Amino acid sequence: xxxxxxxxxxxxxxxxxxxxxxxxxxxxxxxxxxxxxxxxxxxxxxxxxxxxxxxxxxxxxxxxxxxxxxxxxxxxxxxxxxxxxxxxxxxxxxxxxxxxxxxxxxxxxxxxxxxxxxxxxxxxxxxxxxxxxxxxxxxxxxxxxxxxxxxxxxxxxxxxxxxxxxxxxxxxxxxxxxxxxxxxxxxxxxxxxxxxxxxxxxxxxxxxxxxxxxxxxxxxxxxxxxxxxxxxxxxxxxxxxxxxxxxxxxxxxxxxxxxxxxxxxxxxxxxxxxxxxxxxxxxxxxxxxxxxxxxxxxxxxxxxxxxxxxxxxxxxxxxxxxxxxxxxxxxxxxxxxxxxxxxxxxxxxxxxxxxxxxxxxxxxxxxxxxxxxxxxxxxxxxxxxxxxxxxxxxxxxxxxxxxxxxxxxxxxxxxxxxxxxxxxxxxxxxxxxxxxxxxxxxxxxxxxxxxxxxxxxxxxxxxxxxxxxxxxxxxxxxxxxxxxx
RNA sequence: GGCGCGUUCGUCUAGUGGCUUAGGACGCCGCCCUCUCAAGGCGGAGACCACCGGUUCGAAUCCGGUACGCGCUACCA
Numbered sequence: 001x002x003x004x005x006x007x008x009x010x011x012x013x014x015x016x017x018x019x020x021x022x023x024x025x026x027x028x029x030x031x032x033x034x035x036x037x038x039x040x041x042x043x044x045x046x047x048x049x050x051x052x053x054x055x056x057x058x059x060x061x062x063x064x065x066x067x068x069x070x071x072x073x074x075x076x077x078x079x080x081x082x083x084x085x086x087x088x089x090x091x092x093x094x095x096x097x098x099x100x101x102x103x104x105x106x107x108x109x110x111x112x113x114x115x116x117x118x119x120x121x122x123x124x125x126x127x128x129x130x131x132x133x134x135x136x137x138x139x140x141x142x143x144x145x146x147x148x149x150x151x152x153x154x155x156x157x158x159x160x161x162x163x164x165x166x167x168x169x170x171x172x173x174x175x176x177x178x179x180x181x182x183x184x185x186x187x188x189x190x191x192x193x194x195x196x197x198x199x200x201x202x203x204x205x206x207x208x209x210x211x212x213x214x215x216x217x218x219x220x221x222x223x224x225x226x227x228x229x230x231x232x233x234x235x236x237x238x239x240x241x242x243x244x245x246x247x248x249x250x251x252x253x254x255x256x257x258x259x260x261x262x263x264x265x266x267x268x269x270x271x272x273x274x275x276x277x278x279x280x281x282x283x284x285x286x287x288x289x290x291x292x293x294x295x296x297x298x299x300x301x302x303x304x305x306x307x308x309x310x311x312x313x314x315x316x317x318x319x320x321x322x323x324x325x326x327x328x329x330x331x332x333x334x335x336x337x338x339x340x341x342x343x344x345x346x347x348x349x350x351x352x353x354x355x356x357x358x359x360x361x362x363x364x365x366x367x368x369x370x371x372x373x374x375x376x377x378x379x380x381x382x383x384x385x386x387x388x389x390x391x392x393x394x395x396x397x398x399x400x401x402x403x404x405x406x407x408x409x410x411x412x413x414x415x416x417x418x419x420x421x422x423x424x425x426x427x428x429x430x431x432x433x434x435x436x437x438x439x440x441x442x443x444x445x446x447x448x449x450x451x452x453x454x455x456x457x458x459x460x461x462x463x464x465x466x467x468x469x470x471x472x473x474x475x476x477x478x479x480x481x482x483x484x485x
Numbered sequence: 486g487g488c489g490c491g492u493u494c495g496u497c498u499a500g501u502g503g504c505u506u507a508g509g510a511c512g513c514c515g516c517c518c519u520c521u522c523a524a525g526g527c528g529g530a531g532a533c534c535a536c537c538g539g540u541u542c543g544a545a546u547c548c549g550g551u552a553c554g555c556g557c558u559a560c561c562a
Contacts, residue, residue, distance in 0.1 A: 015561090051561065116560085128486080129488075173490070182487070197562050218556055219562090221490085252555070288500090312491075319497060448521065459521085
C-alpha cells in the first residue's frame with residue numbers, strides 16, 4: 001500500500017485514435033490510482049504540431065470513457081493543476097527553460113538541421129554514439145543576443161554533465177543505471193517555441209505533483225534525460241514503472257501494419273469493453289493465481305505494479321475473442337437486449353417488428369453460439385426474414401425425395417393446433433415421424449433447412465416456436481417448391 | 486554501431502532454492518452429450534524452463550558469460 005495519495009497520469013498525444021497499448025497504459029495507471037486511493041489524471045501532450053489530428057482529443061476522451069476509465073483531473077475537469085493541455089502551457093515551459101539557461105544547465109543552440117545531419121552521419125560512419133557536440137555551448141552572451149536580435153532560429157538544449165552515473169529505481173525492472181556520457185544534449189525547446197516531450201513531461205509531472213510515472217518501456221532509454229532534468233531543477237524525482245510492450249505476432253512493437261491497433265476498431269467489431277479491458281489487463285499482469293475473468297472494479301481490487309511482468313506480450317486476438325465470449329455469457333437479459341437493439345438499429349433490419357419478448361427468446365437460443373452480439377443478426381437472420389437461399393451442402397445431405405411430403409404432413413398437423421408451444425411442435429413431429437415410419441431426424445433436418453436455410457443453429461423446436469405457426473407453415477410451403485433434390 | 490531491457494508450452498501466464506514427473510488459460514486433437522451448430526463435461530498432444538558455466542546436498546528460481554529478440558539512438562511522442 002502506498003501511504004500518501006498517489007497521483008498518476010496518462011499522457012497521450014492526440015495523433016488520431018487511442019492505441020490498445022495506450023489503453024493498457026491508461027488502464028494500469030487507472031488501476032494503480034484506484035487501488036491506492038489516488039488520482040488518475042489525463043494530460044494531452046500536443047507539442048508536436050506537425051502530427052496534430054483534428055478531433056483526436058475528443059476521440060481519445062470518448063474512447064477512454066467508453067472503456068470505463070474516467071479521469072479525476074484533465075481537460076474539462078480541473079483539479080487545480082490545469083491547464084491539462086500542453087499547448088496551453090507554453091509560457092510555463094519558457095519560464096523554466098529560461099531558468100535552466102540562467103544556471104548554465106541548458107543553452108541556446110543555433111545549429112542548422114543540415115549541420116546536425118552532417119554531424120550524425122559522420123558519427124554513424126565512425127560507429128560512435130551519435131550525440132550533439134556541444135558546438136553552441138561556448139557562444140558568448142553578446143553573440144547570442146545579436147543572433148536573437150536578428151531573429152535567428154534557435155533551440156534550447158540540455159547541458160548534460162559528463163561522467164555521471166544516473167540511477168533509475170524502476171518498480172518493475174529494479175535498478176537501471178546509465179552513464180551520462182551516453183545521454184545526448186537533448187533539445188528542450190524547439191525552434192517553434194514548443195517544448196519537446198522530455199521537457200514538458202518533467203515540468204508538468206512536477207507541477208501536477210505526479211508521484212508515479214507509469215508508461216511504456218519505450219521511454220526507459222530516455223528516462224536518464226528526465227532524471228537529469230529533475231536534478232538540475234532541484235525537484236523531487238517521481239517513482240518510475242516502465243511497462244512491457246504490446247507486441248505483434250512477430251514480436252515487434254504492436255503496430256498498425258499487422259492488424260488493428262485502435263481501440264475504436266475493436267469497439268466497432270463488436271468487442272465488449274469489459275472483454276477488451278479484461279484482456280488487456282492480463283497482457284503483462286496477473287494476480288499470481290489462475291483467475292482470468294475480471295470486471296474493472298475487481299481489477300482495481302487486485303492490481304499491483306509489483307506483479308507486472310518484464311517481458312513484452314503478444315496481442316493474441318483468439319484469446320480476446322474467447323474473453324469476449326465469456327463476458328457475453330455473463331450479460332443479463334436486460335443488458336443483452338440493449339446491446340442487440342443497438343446492433344439491430346444499425347443493421348438492415350432496423351425496421352423489424354419484433355417485441356422484447358421475442359428478441360429475448362432469440363437471444364436465449366443464440367447466446368452460446370456467438371462471440372459477438374451482431375452475430376445474432378448475421379447467423380440468425382432467419383429470425384428476422386425468410387431464408388434468401390438454402391445451403392447447398394445441407395440440401396445434399398438432408399433433403400430426400402420424401403422430405404417435401406413429410407414436411408407437408410407436419411405442416412398440416414401443426415395447423416390444427418392453436419397457439420402451439422415448443423412441446424407441441426416436438427410432439428407433432430414425433431407423431432408424424434412415427435406414422436410415416438421414419439426417424440425423427442428424417443423430418444428434423446429438412447425442416448430446419450426449410451425454415452432457416454441452413455443446417456446449424458439453435459434447437460429446431462426453439463426456432464419453430466419463435467417463428468410461430470403461420471410463419472413455419474409458410475416457410476415449409478415455400479421450401480417445398482424451391483428446394484429440389 | 487552505441488546504450489538499455491527482455492528470454493517458462495504456438496500465445497497469455499503461474500512459479501521468488503526442495504511441495505514440480507513445471508500448474509492454469511486460449512488455440513489444437515479425441516471422446517461423451519446431441520436433431521444440427523454451439524455450449525458443457527472428460528481426456529490428450531504441446532515447455533530438454535534460450536544456451537554455456539558457476540554457487541548449492543539440491544536451481545526454472547541465485548551469480549557470470551554467450552546467443553537471440555525487442556526498445557531507444559529526431560527541432561516525434
